[in-house]
Amino acid sequence: MSMFENIGIAGLGLLGGSIALSVKELGLSKRISGFTRSPKTLERAISLGAVDDGLLNFEEFIKDVDFVVLSAPISANIELARIIGRQKPSLLFTDVGSTKKEIVKMVEDFFPSGHRFVGSHPMAGSEKKGIDQANPFLFKGKTVIITPVSNCSPSTIETIEDFWRKIGARTVRMDADTxxxxxxxxxxxxxxxxxxxxxxxxxxxxxxxxxxxxxxxxxxxxxxxxxxxxxxxxxxxxxxxxxxxxxxxxxxxxxxxxxxxxxxxxxxxxxxxxxxxxxxxxx
Structure with a gap:
């Protein structure tokens, strides 16, 4: 059974592509949309079947999605989160960045109380990069660290944890500083x-x-x-x-x-x- 109508993956490299393929493999979303600034990467992601469609404009991209995974570099994820805060602050979203203090503080300061963001850090990856290295089983048996945000809605943490568990990961909660x-x-x-x-x-x-x-x-x-x-x-x-x-x-x-x-x-x-x-x- 699908968790989402249309999941959005923002950033279609190794992690973003692997998440998309996992979601597709398990049928967790009726549609999968991709965002990247590279037309070539988007075309490749569609041809590989990782995403069903995609956009190069983030503001347009988030209009029709009900869950977003930010899979771009750290600074880009923070800027994309700001756009969500301005345009669609009630959107459910997470990020997969390797550091958490900056994005958690930004969301706490910038978003209204009751927002739907929780940080995620999959302890999985590779020295390789790019959509062609994506693997639908990358997260199976791996740990994903969940970094809650103090003013998020109560159900957000459980929803994000459930998502990661469905694609085969274990979850551990931890504050951003730790x-x-x-x-x-x-x-x-x-x-x-x-x-x-x-x-x-x-x-x-x-x-x-x-x-x-x-x-x-x-x-x-x-x-x-x-x-x-x-x-x-x-x-x-x-x-x-x-x-x-x-x-x-x-x-x-x-x-x-x-x-x-x-x-x-x-x-x-x-x-x-x-x-x-x-x-x-x-x-």
Whole structure:
């Protein structure tokens, strides 16, 4: 049974396209409309069957939809949310951005009490991008963090959670500040470290047979360094305070291990690695 008459997906990249395909696969909406500023992307999304139709104008796009998922970059999602607030403030909508504090605060300040927005962050994705990488099963078994907004209507949280569960995800509620703090350590710092590992190695790439020394460890650790520069520069700046705190903490741990190596303190190194190994085995 359909949850919606016409769901709108604003942003037709990997996440937006995967949501659209999931909705289509499960019949959760009678129609699926897409919004993008790229005519080529819209044409491709329609040809793949991800959306039934679409528009390049957001104001026109939201007129005939009853639920919108904002799947554009963070700053674009915030601007699109403002348009919803001006034009259709009672519309049910969520976003899938990797940071939450900015959009939650904007909605709390800009929308009237009783609005129908709740933030979402699917802990799913890929270093790949674009509608051609979309996968209808991307969210199956994954966690989606739900960030409620203090002045939203009481039923909004349950409706958004039900939507994600229907496409196979688990949901966890968390306030926006806690979300951004934790994700700085579990997602944003790891991406930053992966970028820097590749950058450091690039200074050795002119050495003969340098690539022969690349094994599974380096490839696995740096897979996410192939991620999109536009998306990740926005994430780093959007969550800058928490990421800077995470960088400082990382420096502290790096300084400790540097000191152990300089002193050739084998026992301390073994103890530290063993402690970390045990923690990792529980994750």
């Amino acid at each position: 979300h951004d703090d934790l994700c700085a350590y579990t997602s944003h710092l790891p991406h930053l470290v992966a970028f820097l590992l590749v950058s450091v190695f690039s200074e050795k790439m002119d050495k003969p047979n340098a690539s022969a020394c690349i094994g599974a460890g380096f490839r696995d650790t740096t897979r996410i360094a192939a991620s999109d520069q536009e998306i990740w520069s926005e994430i780093f700046l959007s969550n800058s305070e928490n990421i800077l705190n995470a960088i400082e903490k990382f420096k502290e741990h790096l300084n400790k291990i540097e000191d152990m190596i300089e002193k050739k303190d084998a026992q301390s190194l073994k103890n530290m690695i063993e402690k970390i190994r045990k923690i990792r085995s529980t994750i």
